[in-house]
Amino acid sequence: MQTSAPSQSAAPSDLPSRLLVKVCGMREAASLTAVADLEPDFLGFIFAPASPRYVGDVLTPDLLQGLPDRVQRVGVFVDAPTAQVQATACRFGLNFVQLHGHETPAQCAELRATGLRVIKAFGVGEGFDFDALGPYVLHCDYFLFDAQGPAPGGNGRVFDWRVLENYPWPVPYLLAGGLRPEHAAVVRNLQLPGLVGIDLNSGLEIAPGVKDPARVAAFLDGLGRPGAAA
Numbered sequence: 001m002q003t004s005a006p007s008q009s010a011a012p013s014d015l016p017s018r019l020l021v022k023v024c025g026m027r028e029a030a031s032l033t034a035v036a037d038l039e040p041d042f043l044g045f046i047f048a049p050a051s052p053r054y055v056g057d058v059l060t061p062d063l064l065q066g067l068p069d070r071v072q073r074v075g076v077f078v079d080a081p082t083a084q085v086q087a088t089a090c091r092f093g094l095n096f097v098q099l100h101g102h103e104t105p106a107q108c109a110e111l112r113a114t115g116l117r118v119i120k121a122f123g124v125g126e127g128f129d130f131d132a133l134g135p136y137v138l139h140c141d142y143f144l145f146d147a148q149g150p151a152p153g154g155n156g157r158v159f160d161w162r163v164l165e166n167y168p169w170p171v172p173y174l175l176a177g178g179l180r181p182e183h184a185a186v187v188r189n190l191q192l193p194g195l196v197g198i199d200l201n202s203g204l205e206i207a208p209g210v211k212d213p214a215r216v217a218a219f220l221d222g223l224g225r226p227g228a229a230a
């Protein structure tokens with residue numbers, strides 16, 4: 001993993017010395033509390049109505065605001081208007097917004113100007129065009145690289161991570177797409193430029209939006225994170 005911050009980055013300069021972990025697609029209270037106790041760096045909540053992990057009326061601001069401060073709250077959106085993203089972020093006390101649709105660099109900039117931190121997600125396939133990311137570089141805190149699939153996210157597919165060996169930008173990124181506990185040992189030793197964290201979702205689920213805390217703990221254990229054992 002690269003841990004030095006490249007120059008001219010819009011991203012934080014204090015890059016972590018260990019992989020950050022985001023657990024995405026949290027919905028109901030029981031698994032939310034159990035997973036938060038395992039101390040991931042980020043918890044993700046899907047605000048896209050078409051997703052089987054859509055938080056809908058299940059998630060209350062109280063539940064989310066009761067999380068420990070050390071856990072960053074990420075709202076995931078797909079092509080939602082800026083005002084709606086901003087209002088949702090305000091209502092739920094989100095720290096980050098993760099944009100999984102066709103959001104433009106201008107929309108990333110608008111959201112960032114409100115004080116939110118921005119993760120822009122991209123589906124990676126063969127021949128992925130890294131040049132297309134250039135206009136986003138100054139307006140995002142992180143990128144997230146996910147597998148392409150029928151849905152904008154949560155497809156449970158792994159892409160060929162070797163594509164990222166050629167990652168040319170200074171924005172740090174999270175690796176996503178079908179990660180399961182069996183991947184932890186390999187992920188732990190990945191040496192990819194710009195990689196600072198991973199995003200876990202359907203590979204840890206009992207049902208869409210219901211995470212299995214034992215599988216989350218197993219992944220964290222495989223990464224060698226202290227205190228992550230169940």
Ligand SMILES: O=C(O)c1ccccc1NCC(=O)[C@H](O)[C@H](O)COP(=O)(O)O
Nearest residue numbers: 024051153154155156157177178201202
């Ligand atoms: O998870 C969803 O249902 C989802 C739907 C629409 C947009 C984004 C979504 N997920 C965002 C994530 O960050 C997922 O963790 C990422 O796509 C990886 O998911 P998976 O392949 O299931 O590990």
